[in-house]
Amino acid sequence: MRKKSYLRALGILLTLALPLLLAGCSSALMDPKGQVGEEQRTLIITAFALMLIVVVPVIVMTLLFAYRYRRGNDEAEYKPNWAHSTAIEVVVWFIPCVIIVVLAILTYYTSHSLDPMKPIEADADAMEIQAVSLDWKWLFIYPEQGIATVNEVAMPEDTPIRFRISSGSVMNSFFIPALGTQIYAMAGMDSNLHLIANEQGVYDGRSTNYSGAGFSGMTFKAHALSSEDFQAWVGKVKASPDSLSFDQGYPALAEPSRNAPVQYFSDVPSVLYDNILNSFRKGMPEKHGNDGMEQSAQSKESVNAEAAE
Numbered sequence: 001m002r003k004k005s006y007l008r009a010l011g012i013l014l015t016l017a018l019p020l021l022l023a024g025c026s027s028a029l030m031d032p033k034g035q036v037g038e039e040q041r042t043l044i045i046t047a048f049a050l051m052l053i054v055v056v057p058v059i060v061m062t063l064l065f066a067y068r069y070r071r072g073n074d075e076a077e078y079k080p081n082w083a084h085s086t087a088i089e090v091v092v093w094f095i096p097c098v099i100i101v102v103l104a105i106l107t108y109y110t111s112h113s114l115d116p117m118k119p120i121e122a123d124a125d126a127m128e129i130q131a132v133s134l135d136w137k138w139l140f141i142y143p144e145q146g147i148a149t150v151n152e153v154a155m156p157e158d159t160p161i162r163f164r165i166s167s168g169s170v171m172n173s174f175f176i177p178a179l180g181t182q183i184y185a186m187a188g189m190d191s192n193l194h195l196i197a198n199e200q201g202v203y204d205g206r207s208t209n210y211s212g213a214g215f216s217g218m219t220f221k222a223h224a225l226s227s228e229d230f231q232a233w234v235g236k237v238k239a240s241p242d243s244l245s246f247d248q249g250y251p252a253l254a255e256p257s258r259n260a261p262v263q264y265f266s267d268v269p270s271v272l273y274d275n276i277l278n279s280f281r282k283g284m285p286e287k288h289g290n291d292g293m294e295q296s297a298q299s300k301e302s303v304n305a306e307a308a309e
């Protein structure tokens, strides 16, 4: 008896404290800063509400039935031989079927409208950023600006960004929750993700695919800036004394390291991303590891040079 009243008091206390405990919570998914994220939030809430059409009555009726047909309630009707109700059958089949049909239509349309490969229509021209997951950091290459960064990405607001995503190592996943949609980063594969930031701010980015011991430090900040601030940011990166290419700097950068600091590279060849991709694509039939990679990179570079001519 004493234990029971203690539990009840605890329950009431927790219920009262819940709004206070949750008041500090904010979820990037429910508070998006870009068009894609907003459409995804609408989808999550719509699907959630549709499913509640079944869930809420079930919970309410469970409590109601337990109370109404409790032992000791003589007023409730007692029907020991009850077996079938057409009305109940119709309701429990019809409503879920309608919900499933609506969810199916919704899923069909949004998987096409929110296709990550689909360019976003906007006033500004799209900009390309290449993201490469490494152990355990993110490398961002700006082919148009000829710069690269580690663990920091910046983009002008209201500008559609075409992310090209790959990995220099094992599989990871690229995700900026405030902007929406995560896409896997895989070695030798070139994934596309179109995102747009409609509000200035600094958003968290991370990998959502566990990739080993240094994974927890594999986070970055995504800065959505005004176009002037973005130009200033590019200038800041361009002022860095460091440069990066597939042969110079990249092999050292690709070495596993934990909690890598933000780094800027002012001079980066636009073929770097393709070099990284191709280092996994060009065959090393028997030999695996670094030697094979360097060889294949060299042979690939000659292919690139031929293609350029």
Ligand SMILES: [Cu+2]
Pocket (backbone or CB within 6 Å): 186, 189
């Ligand atoms: Cu794949």
